Amino acid sequence: MSTTLDITASDDLGVPAARRRSAELERSVRERPGRFRALTGDRPTGRLHLGHYFGSLHNRVRLQNLGVDVMVLVADYQVLTDRDVADRLAEHVEDLVLDYLAVGIDPARATIFTHSAIPALNQLLLPFLSLVSVAELGRNPTVKDEIAHSRQSAVSGLMFTYPVHQAADILFCKAGLVPVGQDQLPHLEVARTVARRFNNRYGTPDGPVFPEPEALLSDAPLLLGTDGGKMSKSRGNAIALAAGADETARLIRGAKTDGDRHIAYDPVARPEVSSLVLLAALCLGRDPHEVAGEIGGRGAAALKAVVTDAVNDYFAPIRARRAELARDRAHIRGVLRDGNERAAAIAEATLVEVRAAMKALYY
Template sequence: MTTILDTTPDDDELGLPAARRRSAALERQIHERPGRFRALTGDRPTGRLHLGHYFGTLHNRVRLQNLGVDMMVLIADYQVLTDRDVADRLAEHVEDLTLDYLAVGIDPDRATVFTHSAVPALNQLLLPFLSLVSVSELGRNPTVKDEIAHSRQSAVSGLMFTYPVHQAADILFCKAGLVPVGQDQLPHLEVARTVARRFNSRYGPVFPEPEALLSAAPLLLGTDGGKMSKSRGNAITLAATADETARMIRGAKTDADRDITYDPAARPEVSSLVLLAALCLNRDPHEVAGEIGGRGAAGLKGLVTDAVNDRFAPIRARRAELAQDRAHIRRVLRDGNEWANAIADDTLKEVREAMKAFY
């Protein structure tokens, strides 16, 4: 599916303001003709998804799916190896990720859920794509530099270094015109756009240049006040029970001021909890903070606990039901992998023909 976007001449300028303008224009076009778009999104299977994932990306994926966008949802199992020596419990994590997707409303009849390792033609695209990007360009990628700085490995692997080009293959194999991202992921998407542009210039038109659909995702902190992360044990997972949720929130970091206000700059930990309650209640965080007033951290945490448990009770019930039928999870993956392979095979054929490497 090749999507032709309505763009202006300055759309190729790099920068957040330009990306925001393009994203706003894309949203209007999606609402007018959602069926013309294909989007690629996904996650690495390194553990169960949490509330930050839900409000950051999952909720938006379901929204786009329900609008009628063709959603390709990648479980990036190969990319688990970018920052660790061993992919522990990989099969379990892949199934858990699929469970989370289905529980929040990803519909396998309207979205394709697939895994990296099951689509050989996708990964084969990495080879010609690497020839289009210089080593210095990869080294300058800010996301790669950050990942390398926080890597668990004693030495950086080649896979880590080529991570952005592998992501370009993820996006371009299915000719996705949309990639829902946060602004911190724009450098990765720019690599995909560069690869598409250079391939088309060198070999002929095959790939559309994918566009960023910027997320207005709110920033939720972990219960320790740091970045919410699966690996840091500071996140409430979608699979958590009501009691586990209450225990995590009771232990969340706040401050000594009893008057609850929403001020993310001055009071980040308190404001993150207020925001979480507001998101669950579909209310303005300032109103939620005002309602709590002088009831202090205990009042805040009680409200957040009730709001989270009420909002996610149906999702947790659905997840528990789906978990009883692991064969269904495997069918979803098998069907998704089959469709992704058909797309990837067609794209690789086009690439080989364009490169005159079809013998």
């Protein structure tokens, strides 16, 4: 499978340039999806939530269904970047896979795998780290944000390797396509930098070892948590995909709104109300302005009732699939075992290629 893209690479992954390339990528994916391999994933720190679904999970299923080779990483090693102990890690890994399968990720068409089961992937971290300076890692805005929100009094050195570890995640399988949000562009630029520097230093007569991965930027809107902040597992303000109908209703009833009784969709002036309107609109497949207009002056209680019904109706089949899958934990482990075997084979082949390029094959 070729991962060469019909897009001119650039050192500048600023948002305007990235959006232009992303639009071209989207057209190329629709025309010839089998040419692309995509890498995406999550840290197993708790159950996924509605923000994850509309922000990334729905798009992964879309790409899979188009025919893109989708690699889905359960980043269990990266759980250790901002905490001393990975509590209940096995449970969280299985819950993550359950969420993946429930929303429609198909292990027959996508590869679901874990960091800890792919030694060759993690071995790539060492030569990759030699290509990036400490100053460059320290300037990474996503690392700064993670450190700022860390619950630890001090963070480990592993936190600073986080962007390079993500580069290894992307490059081990030579993924040319990385679906990301705008806030993840700095991490992707690290992966592009590592690929470019490795190719410049160790490139072979046959050409570069690694493609420079491109961002497929999501247009998925930001959903706020119940407290009005960014929806996050770690901040306790999220509605989990696995939440039942009653729990969902309770969480939505407690969601922050404002004092204006008239409901309108205005994300800048009224972010909390607009996020609830948007959530209902996404579930209903409608325009958020229309949803807000129908509620009008009936106030926050009516808005929350509409949102609750829309969310519970939309996610009912997903929750039913999840409950059925949860009864067979052996199947979940089998999905991981098969995915790990496929990913390990890819990583081993890439590591051999890397060692050959570095002239580090001694037998």
